[in-house]
Amino acid sequence: MDPLSEVLSQMRPGSPLARLAADQGNWCVQFPAHGYIKCYAVLSGECWIAVEGGAPVALTAGDCVLLPGGRAFRLGSDLTLPAVEVETYLQQKEAQGALNTETPEASPDEVTFIGGAFTLPGPQAALLLGALPPLIHLKRATGQETLRWYLERMEQELREERPGARLVAEHLAQLFLIQALRVYLDLTGTDQVGWLFALTDPELSGTIGAMHADPAFPWTVQCLAGRAGLSRSTFAARFKAAVGMAPIEYLTKWRMLLAAERLTGGRETVSSIALSLGYESEAAFSTAFKRVMGGPPRRYGRQRHRGADAAAD
Incomplete structure (x- = not known):
């Protein structure tokens, strides 16, 4: 697929x-x-x-x-x-x-x-x-x-x-x-900038698919470049030009979006989500989450869970 x-x-x-x-x-x-x-x-x-x-x-x-x-x-x-x-x-x-x-x-x-x-x-x-x-x-x-x-x-x-x-x-x-x-x-056409357009590039789409499939893996730019069949510098420059952000920045954003969805459910701890997404400590995960999502994960989860309850009522 x-x-x-x-x-x-x-x-x-x-x-x-x-x-x-x-x-x-x-x-x-x-x-x-x-x-x-x-x-x-x-x-x-x-x-x-x-x-x-x-x-x-x-x-x-x-x-x-x-x-x-x-x-x-x-x-x-x-x-x-x-x-x-x-x-x-x-x-x-x-x-x-x-x-x-x-x-x-x-x-x-x-x-x-x-x-x-x-x-x-x-x-x-x-x-x-x-x-x-x-x-x-x-x-x-x-x-x-x-x-x-x-x-x-x-x-x-x-x-x-x-x-x-x-x-x-x-x-x-x-x-x-x-x-x-x-x-x-x-x-x-394919000369636009953004995640959607990058998926039409056969060399970049494989690396995006790999990050989506296994977000917890300790991906590096070198590793992703190897999957694309490109040199590290060529891959990094091409990825940023196509997607609008660096490869690891994109990976972090994807991990935080996954975490945000799971936090909204209110059934998992911050620690378990952090470990499942490849972070060795809850503190490191929380720092990344706050940077990407604008607030700490616990507060985000509480706010979204209350919002879901209010919508259900």
């Missing part, structure tokens, strides 16, 4: 949502900052989208857009109009009976689209989302038809609520993400 597949196979999109919607005339909707990966496919017509701090992007029939950064955004026919908060907009549409309509009446200025949203937990997600821009615009081209099909199937599964619908929707969400990343990588 290639390293990108290995990382993506560990991600399990959760809480999938999908909705088919239509609107016409002049409209503008404000969406707040969110904890989801959101995606839209325009089925017909035209509209605009803009993430907070970004320029407006025109969407036409066949286009797909991915919003992995969690920023607030606006969607509408004219983004200069006063924006209606999304909750108010949905209430208005439900009252009009125009939401989740399978065969809406057509009009010249109508736009129909399907939108999806899902969570992406785990340390792999933190690396992936950090490597992506806040908005990915996939113009109509090869591969977009597949993306739209995944969203349409998600909407159908969640709407019909047949046995196993939730599981099918979660798998479709994962397939959508993989296909979107494929199209994105094809469009952007």
